[in-house]
Amino acid sequence: MRINKKIKRILFTIVMLVFVLSVFTETRVVEAGNPGPFFSVSLLAPSTCPGRNQWTSVMVEELPKIGIGIDVFDHTGWAQIFPRTWGYPGPYPIPQYSEGGFDILFVGWGWGLDIDLGDLFHTDYFVPNGDNFYQYNNSEMDAAINNYLTYSSLAERNNWAKKIQEYLYEDVPTATIFYPINIFPHNPNLDNSSWSPLLWATSYQDMANWSIPGQTEFHYACPADFEDFHTFKTESVYDAQWTQQIYGGLVERTPEAPYINAYGPYACTTYYSANGMNFSVQLDPNLVFADGIKCNASDIEYSYDLLINPEFGHPDFGFYSEYIDNRTIKIISEYELQIDFLKPYVFQDSNLGIDILPKHIWNSIAPADHESQAIAWAFDDVNDSKIRGIGPYYLYDYDGTNGIIHLRANSHWTDWGGHAPQNFTDIYFEFWSNKAGALSALAAGNVDMVDCQFSPLISEIPVGVKYELVSAPGSQEMAFNNLHPIIGTGELCPISSPESGKYIRKAMSHIIPRQKIIDEIVYGLSEPGITPWPRAAVGFDETLKPFEYNRNLALKYMKLAGYDVPDEYFSQVINMGIGFGTIMGILSLVGGSIYTVYKIKRNKVDFTKK
Structure with a gap:
């Protein structure tokens, strides 16, 4: 039986289609349960802000995914928070939550266009000498802050602003969740x-x-x-x-x-x-x-x-x-x-x-x-x-x-x-x-x-009506006690070192679902946070990007701190390919259809002549 050129073209197309189908795969991300917990922390949040309690509740669900358990979720008033943080009565330093201090505090900040973070992050301003309740200590940061706070040209000041942001981004003394956005409807x-x-x-x-x-x-x-x-x-x-x-x-x-x-x-x-x-x-x-x-x-x-x-x-x-x-x-x-x-x-x-x-x-x-x-x-x-x-x-x-x-x-x-x-x-x-x-x-x-x-x-x-979205000079954050023996100094991590504490803080930042919080809790009126330096403030570093939500990366940081995270707890991408039987079924169905079409064409009857 001789097949005409048109049918040949159809068959060629089918062969190519089946080839494409054979390599086409559907991918599915499969996550195992939660590892550990390797250790537990307590979360402290002001009860004065319902939204903040909501995203703190989100983190109660997220942190166990990387092996960090939750001891206490304490949503309370400032009268109870202050004595654990800025108003801690001593002896110093501020201890962990179980000893009257804090592990993690969810807090928000509002600033102007000019921002001075020295009182919050300079070593000289540890509580009770200032507002550095994070107890963050970095001599290079101290030098950058000192230079930034020395009157100079705007260009030079902005250079030091970027150095400050580099240290905040690398050391993660706090994880910035988002920057708020204002909306102006207009003509x-x-x-x-x-x-x-x-x-x-x-x-x-x-x-x-x-x-x-x-x-x-x-x-x-x-x-x-x-x-x-x-x-x-x-x-x-x-x-x-x-x-x-x-x-x-x-x-x-x-x-x-x-x-x-x-x-x-x-x-x-x-x-x-x-x-x-x-x-x-x-x-x-x-x-x-x-x-x-x-x-x-x-x-x-x-x-x-x-x-x-x-x-x-x-x-x-x-x-x-x-x-x-x-x-x-x-x-x-x-x-x-x-x-x-x-x-x-x-x-x-x-x-x-x-x-x-x-x-x-x-x-x-x-x-x-x-x-x-x-x-x-x-x-x-x-x-x-x-x-x-x-x-x-x-x-x-x-x-x-x-x-x-x-x-x-x-x-x-x-x-x-x-x-x-x-x-x-x-x-x-x-x-x-x-x-x-x-x-x-x-x-x-x-x-x-x-x-x-x-x-x-x-x-x-x-x-x-049109509207303008405007970044406000403020932030919401997940503040860490940088002298906590695990998430701060890292001394009680399996690998005892300050680097281990930093790895854990990075892991926690990578498990914050910033976009989910923005979309579902604040109605889209925020943008993912990067460092405590607000996007709206003069000197903001546009080259820094938010920590992505990435459980695998977070777990890798936990491993770098010495925690044994079995491979099965890492998310896996599974390729769901089209099976050989499915392909042959497609071939049989299409092939049979072509043969039927071919037979009809050969035995075609002109009914108009009957």
């Missing part, structure tokens, strides 16, 4: 290149460049009413957001290179210091307030003196008094200053960022009356515009009944600094009592952005 037409979500989330950005094409008003929904109307007395993020539009300092944070969220010149054109104490500052000679009155060195002097005036009562009086006195500002000329701080400070630039008050408006007001006067002006429809500074907007009106701050564009903004005109002539900060109402207003186009403090979930964002 879908907001130009994302016109704002810095990170600087906005941390109350460091003015809205001069914000833009929605074709729109001259911007409406911002806040979850709390406004209380503080004096820029030096703002204690809520909501008041800091609107006062940031009005005032500015000698320097301000900027998202552009080379600063990348650090401080750069604002009211000044240049500033310089070789030691972090003594600064030469040159003001912009065109600098003016929103009423057109010149801003000069006397306004700087007035503002700094007010900070450390006891009658004024600044909330951070104690802090500023460490660096500033009434001789700190020395006026060289109308636009030139010498600023001599009382002691060096790695973040001294922040002390140059103090808001500048217009002396000609405030000088006649007694320092003790500043706060009440600001409130009185805000509620006065005639005098509320006295709340103005050098920033791009000024207070035009405050509606206390409905909780609305109305800002208007400063017409003198373009007189100095090379500023472009503001895109919005009017900005409204509006109090909304509930999340649902604010999101509905956003969907209807009556609001342009909803503050992250409403705590919206991604699933709650209305259709047609």
Whole structure:
């Protein structure tokens, strides 16, 4: 029987298909039970945070998978946690949990954009001399922290920041679980290149460049009413957001290179210091307030003196008094200053960022009356515009009944600094009592952005609305007692050495299901943690990657510490291939079908002729 070319092609295709099927395999990961336990630890977690208790419960299930048993899961109040950690009464060092100290503590941290981890990880600051409750000891880390905390150029400081992160990543004195994320729902037409979500989330950005094409008003929904109307007395993020539009300092944070969220010149054109104490500052000679009155060195002097005036009562009086006195500002000329701080400070630039008050408006007001006067002006429809500074907007009106701050564009903004005109002539900060109402207003186009403090979930964002996810400068972690005889010093490990303690800490970090915790407990509003240095902080090392969830790797680290982990406890990948019988069945079925088709074609009948 001769087979035509078409059938040959079909048969060739079948042969190739069967070949592919014969090598195609389905893989299945098979895990054995839990080894050990080789030893046990106690987990300590504050009962004040339900979410933290949930991911601690996850670790109660995960740690036994690598042979670490759980003695006690103590979720309790801070009154019970403090005496085991920072407030341990002695004798020192802090012992393990069974002896009145702790083994592992689940805790969270919140920071600013500038971060100083020295008090937590420097050997000199072991409890009770500081906050190093981890009892982490590394002389190279101490040197890196000392260099980081010495005032220097931003580039040099960031280099030391990366060294600190390298030691934290390698030594694992604590396992960072995740970094929280804030969410800002907003008008879908907001130009994302016109704002810095990170600087906005941390109350460091003015809205001069914000833009929605074709729109001259911007409406911002806040979850709390406004209380503080004096820029030096703002204690809520909501008041800091609107006062940031009005005032500015000698320097301000900027998202552009080379600063990348650090401080750069604002009211000044240049500033310089070789030691972090003594600064030469040159003001912009065109600098003016929103009423057109010149801003000069006397306004700087007035503002700094007010900070450390006891009658004024600044909330951070104690802090500023460490660096500033009434001789700190020395006026060289109308636009030139010498600023001599009382002691060096790695973040001294922040002390140059103090808001500048217009002396000609405030000088006649007694320092003790500043706060009440600001409130009185805000509620006065005639005098509320006295709340103005050098920033791009000024207070035009405050509606206390409905909780609305109305800002208007400063017409003198373009007189100095090379500023472009503001895109919005009017900005409204509006109090909304509930999340649902604010999101509905956003969907209807009556609001342009909803503050992250409403705590919206991604699933709650209305259709047609965009949102921005912003890393917050904080972290959640699994903190280790680095003097624990097993997970710390490693002295009671089968291989007695500090390296063994480090291997166990790495093993524990590799058994943290970070993505599962993020997806299932915090609704996706976090990102996997790497070290205690938050992603949002200045100097974050982008080259470091999170410890992957990997049981096999974790077990290998346990073996490196000397623990006997039988091979059967390692996850195995099994290839589930297609059997020979299955392949022959496919061949028979397809082959038979072709033969049938061939026979039909040879005996084809034209029924149209019947």
